Amino acid sequence: MTSVLIESVTDRFPDAVSASHAYRGDQTVVVRPEFLLEIARFLKEDPALQMNLLVDVTAVDYSAFGKGPAPAFFASSGVAVKPSSQIQDEDPWPGPPEKIRFTVVYHFYSIQHKHRLRLVIPVEETEAALDSLTTLWAAADWLEREVWDMYGIRFNGHPNLKRILMYEEFEGYPLRKDYPVNKRQPLIGPVN
Amino acid sequence: METEQTAEKPAELEIREMMLNIGPAHPAMHGIIRLVVNLDGEQIHDADVEIGFLHRGFEKMAEEVDYNGIIPYTDRLNYVSPLINNMGYCMAVEKLLGISVPQRCHYIRVILSEISRIGDHLTCVGATAMELGAFSVFLYMIKAREFLWELVEMVTGARMTVSFCRVGGVKADLPEAFPGDCAEAFKEVRKVIAESDGLLTRNRIFVDRMDGTGIISAEDAISYGITGPFLRSTGVEYDVRKDCPYSVYDQLPFDVPVGTRGDNMDRYLVRMEEMEQSMLIVEAALRDIPPGEVLANPETGRPIPAAQMVDLAKMGEIEPISGGCAVVGPTLEGSGRAQRSSIAVDEKRVFLPPKEDAYGNIEGLMQQFKLVMLGHGLRPPEGEVYFPVEGANGELGYYVVSDGASSAYRVRVRPPCFAIMSALSMLLEGEMLADIVPTFGSVNMIGGELDR
Numbered sequence: 001m002t003s004v005l006i007e008s009v010t011d012r013f014p015d016a017v018s019a020s021h022a023y024r025g026d027q028t029v030v031v032r033p034e035f036l037l038e039i040a041r042f043l044k045e046d047p048a049l050q051m052n053l054l055v056d057v058t059a060v061d062y063s064a065f066g067k068g069p070a071p072a073f074f075a076s077s078g079v080a081v082k083p084s085s086q087i088q089d090e091d092p093w094p095g096p097p098e099k100i101r102f103t104v105v106y107h108f109y110s111i112q113h114k115h116r117l118r119l120v121i122p123v124e125e126t127e128a129a130l131d132s133l134t135t136l137w138a139a140a141d142w143l144e145r146e147v148w149d150m151y152g153i154r155f156n157g158h159p160n161l162k163r164i165l166m167y168e169e170f171e172g173y174p175l176r177k178d179y180p181v182n183k184r185q186p187l188i189g190p191v192n
Numbered sequence: 193m194e195t196e197q198t199a200e201k202p203a204e205l206e207i208r209e210m211m212l213n214i215g216p217a218h219p220a221m222h223g224i225i226r227l228v229v230n231l232d233g234e235q236i237h238d239a240d241v242e243i244g245f246l247h248r249g250f251e252k253m254a255e256e257v258d259y260n261g262i263i264p265y266t267d268r269l270n271y272v273s274p275l276i277n278n279m280g281y282c283m284a285v286e287k288l289l290g291i292s293v294p295q296r297c298h299y300i301r302v303i304l305s306e307i308s309r310i311g312d313h314l315t316c317v318g319a320t321a322m323e324l325g326a327f328s329v330f331l332y333m334i335k336a337r338e339f340l341w342e343l344v345e346m347v348t349g350a351r352m353t354v355s356f357c358r359v360g361g362v363k364a365d366l367p368e369a370f371p372g373d374c375a376e377a378f379k380e381v382r383k384v385i386a387e388s389d390g391l392l393t394r395n396r397i398f399v400d401r402m403d404g405t406g407i408i409s410a411e412d413a414i415s416y417g418i419t420g421p422f423l424r425s426t427g428v429e430y431d432v433r434k435d436c437p438y439s440v441y442d443q444l445p446f447d448v449p450v451g452t453r454g455d456n457m458d459r460y461l462v463r464m465e466e467m468e469q470s471m472l473i474v475e476a477a478l479r480d481i482p483p484g485e486v487l488a489n490p491e492t493g494r495p496i497p498a499a500q501m502v503d504l505a506k507m508g509e510i511e512p513i514s515g516g517c518a519v520v521g522p523t524l525e526g527s528g529r530a531q532r533s534s535i536a537v538d539e540k541r542v543f544l545p546p547k548e549d550a551y552g553n554i555e556g557l558m559q560q561f562k563l564v565m566l567g568h569g570l571r572p573p574e575g576e577v578y579f580p581v582e583g584a585n586g587e588l589g590y591y592v593v594s595d596g597a598s599s600a601y602r603v604r605v606r607p608p609c610f611a612i613m614s615a616l617s618m619l620l621e622g623e624m625l626a627d628i629v630p631t632f633g634s635v636n637m638i639g640g641e642l643d644r
Contacts (some may be wrong), residue, residue, distance in 0.1 A: 024287050024577050053412050055428075055580075056589060056606040066574075066595045093575040096595075102460060105591065107578055107606070111414065114435050118578065139417030142614035150251075165244035165643055175251060180251075181256055 005117050008048065013039055018122075023093040028118040030097070031186045036121055037131040043108055043117065044136055051108035051117060054133065057143035058125075059104045062096040064177040068160055097122040102153060105119050129154035132161075150175035194578045209237055214628070216245050222319055223612075223639035239620040241613060246643040252601035258569040259285055259359055260563075262603060267353040269605060269641040272315050273308035273584045275301075275344070277641075279358035281603075283438060284579035284590035284601050285359045287597060288572040290539065291542065296534040297361050298440045299481040300347075303374075304356065305581075306470040306477075307344060309339045312584030312636075313421075313463040315472075320460070320633030321392055322400050329388045335488070336384035346373060359570060360543040361536025364527040371478050378471050385467060392460070406631030416618075417611035420586025426454035432582035434454040443480065446473050453632060459634040482534075501551040508550065514565040517545045540571060569598040585609045585636055607641035 005027045006020045016035035021028050031039055043051040097103055106119040111143060123130060132155035133140035142157045145164040152173040155161060169187060172179050215226040224245035230237040250269065254262045266281045267274040286292065293301075318333030341351045347366055348354040356363050384440045392398045408418075410426040416644060423430055432446045433441040449465035451458030461607025496504070498518045517528055527535070528546050536543040540559050562568050572594045580589040586608030593602040612635050619631055 024290070025576050026576075026578055028576075053419075054417050055587065056417075056578075056591065056604070058591060058606075060593055060602045065601060066597075079503075093573075095574065105604075107589070107591070111430050111435075116436075116578075131246045137417065138412070138415040138618075139611055142610065143417075154596065163244075165247040167244070174249065179252075181252055192198075 005049070005115055008046070009039065009117075011045070012042060019094050021094055022091045026118055028120055029114065030094075030103075030120045030122065033121050033123060033130055035100055035186075036119075037133070037136075039119065040133050040136055042105075048108060048113075048135065049115075049117075050112045051115075052112045053109040054117075054137040054139045054143070055107040055109050057104065057106050057133075057140060057147055059102055059147050059153055061102055061151060061177045063101050063176065065096045092094075101125040102128060102151060104153060106133075121151055128152060128155055129155055132158040134158055149173070152176070197633050200385040207232075216242075218468075222643070223637045224635075225639070225642075227620075227628070229614075229620070229625070229628075231425045234625050236623050236625060236628070239617040241616050243613060246479070248641040248644065250605065250644040251603055254600055256599060258598050259572070259600060262600065263357065263359075266605075267355055269607070269644065270312070270583065270585075271352050271640055272637045272638070273305070273312040274352060274354050275308040275356060275583060276305040276583050276588065278355065279305050279439075279474035279530045279577060280581040280583070280588050281590050282357040283575055283581065284592045285570075285572060286537075287579050288575055288592055288594055289359070289542065290573075291360060291537050291539055293361055294534055295440070295539050296365075296482050297536065299477050300362050300366055301357060301534065302439055302441065303366075303474050303477045303481075304344065304347065306473045307340050307374075309584045310467045310470045311340045311344075313467050314340075314381075314384075316584075316633070317388070317460060317463055318454075320630060321388070321398065323629045323633050324398055326391060326398060328393070329391050332384045332388055333500065336381045340378045343370070343374055343377050345430070345432065358536065358543060360539060363535075364524070365531040365535050367532050374474065374478065378475070381467075381471065385464065389464060390570050399457065401626070401630050402460055402634075403555065404453075404455050404457075405623060405627040406456045406459075406634060407454055408615065408619060412615070412618070413454065413510075416615040417613065418586065418615060420608050421459055421466060421584065422612050424448065425451035425462045427452050432580050432587050436580060437464075438579075438581060440477070442472075443472050444476050446470075446476075447640060456630045456634045497546055497550060500603060501548075505551050505553075511581070513552045515571050518551060520547055571596060571598055580606070583608050583641075585612070585638065585641075590642075605641065605644060607638075607644065609635065609642050613642055 003022060006029055009029050010017045010020060013035055016031045016039060017029050018032060019030040036059060043049050082103065100122040102123040102125065104123055106122045108117045121130060132144055144158055145161060148154050148155065148161050149163040149166055150173060166174065170185055206592045208232045212231055216224045226242040228240040232250050250265055253265060262281060263278055266277040269277045283505050311603035312532050314333040314337045318330040319535060320511065334464050344354060347370065348356040379450050408426060408429050419430060427450050429450050432496050446469045449462050451462050496513055496518060498520050501513050501518050528548060532546045544563055545556040550560040563570065574594055574596045576593045578589055578591045580587045588608055589606035591604040592600055595601040616635060620628060
């Protein structure tokens with residue numbers, strides 16, 4: 001199932017798009033990081049797309065994907081609700097990016113045309129940086145700060161890239177999979 | 193001589209900006225947030241907004257617990273309209289699972305989330321009015337909210353943190369008396385709204401503070417990613433319920449009120465009208481809702497106390513309990529075997545069995561254990577979905593990634609007031625210090641979803 005949205009991005013940027021799918025009806029294109037700003041500008045300004053609302057920017061750390069700890073000592077025998085193949089959905093999910101730790105996920109929406117598009121950008125851990133979209137959307141300011149705060153992914157050209165939910169003295173990036181869930185970093189009081 | 197002195201004075205006056213720190217705990221800041229404003233006289237030169245004081249690590253916690261375990265956390269994102277949060281999360285997971293709930297369940301969810309939306313708007317308008325000196329309006333509106341919360345309590349058993357939705361259904365069916373009580377409550381709410389409208393809409397003091405303050409243009413609002421009543425006050429007709437209809441919203445008649453100027457007054461008017469529209473939705477939904485299964489009559493349906501049922505089942509005495517209906521505590525009312533098919537999806541691997549089956553037969557018992565035991569539970573296939581619903585403040589989206597395990601790999605909430613708060617410093621620049629109060633009030637900041 002290829003939609004008009006995916007097609008128009010793929011046609012315009014054949015080198016940039018590495019994969020696309022419409023899993024559960026969510027139009028998604030996976031693009032290379034160096035093309036982000038160009039594609040974002042195209043999405044916003046193309047009259048047929050007009051994705052004027054940057055709904056959300058977030059990231060996913062895929063380093064622990066499918067490696068969940070075996071629960072207790074009995075082997076997990078939970079049954080998947082329905083295997084993907086049984087669900088009426090022509091488009092299968094391509095799976096997480098191979099050997100790349102993070103993806104940054106952008107959700108766009110067009111108020112005029114009422115369509116949504118998800119942009120997924122795989123980002124290597126060693127050079128975790130992307131172009132900032134603050135020049136195109138004011139919403140990118142805080143959203144990118146949150147991604148930096150939670151995942152340590154830099155945004156080049158961001159005017160004020162500092163922590164937003166955590167405090168300045170906080171060490172590490174809490175939503176990375178290698179950050180322990182019960183680790184405490186109190187500014188005052190005993191450290192565990 | 194004197195005239196010379198006054199003429200010279202302006203040149204000698206040293207103009208200094210004053211830095212004023214407002215918050216994190218301040219009576220007019222309902223929520224914990226810090227504003228550092230630079231004042232030139234009474235005018236705000238620039239404002240720095242600092243958030244994160246209520247960060248509780250929702251997204252991290254969501255990766256640790258199982259899918260149904262996240263629902264109580266979603267309550268606490270926006271404690272005034274928790275049912276909308278519940279619904280958004282459950283529908284995101286249902287999209288991932290590729291299942292859809294029964295029609296009656298859709299209606300129950302819509303009815304309750306619209307009731308929550310009214311409560312949320314009442315709180316927002318009431319609090320704004322109180323901060324501008326109209327304390328009685330606040331009390332009236334809280335009184336009206338109380339009527340609505342009584343309805344919520346009647347259905348869910350709780351007032352604020354309801355945890356009512358389940359992945360694949362809702363906890364219980366609507367009680368029989370619900371439509372009547374709802375009509376009664378709405379009568380009271382309408383009275384309060386009319387009363388408050390009379391007290392505020394043409395009130396000189398209120399209008400002077402709200403009119404023309406906190407103005408945002410439609411372009412700016414879109415650029416900041418603002419949605420909900422805040423965006424609609426600028427004239428942009430974007431409502432997730434209308435534009436990307438989910439559940440049964442496409443079958444229900446309602447209008448989307450929009451403003452023209454994008455100031456505090458317009459936001460107040462949009463919220464006032466939305467409450468009326470929400471009530472119309474609930475009334476239409478209660479008319480159209482498909483009837484539920486015939487409730488097993490506790491008199492004739494062989495009622496057996498649940499504890500006794502367990503004892504009988506342990507001894508293998510199945511006969512008296514098969515076909516009987518369990519008398520459970522009030523918290524489980526409406527979730528029996530009879531109502532099951534109208535409130536939840538018919539999928540054993542998603543939804544808990546009714547108590548009659550869990551106590552009464554081995555299949556039900558296994559189903560219960562398979563869902564609640566550690567490492568078992570609900571397991572959606574691998575994939576990622578995004579599902580938006582219209583929260584009281586705007587688009588509330590859930591982005592869920594699953595790796596096929598019993599707990600979510602990643603749950604991201606797109607909180608509506610995050611976008612609005614990021615525009616706050618722009619909104620306040622150039623305004624007077626006193627305008628912070630109405631502007632911040634109309635933002636309707638909810639610390640829970642802002643900081644997560």
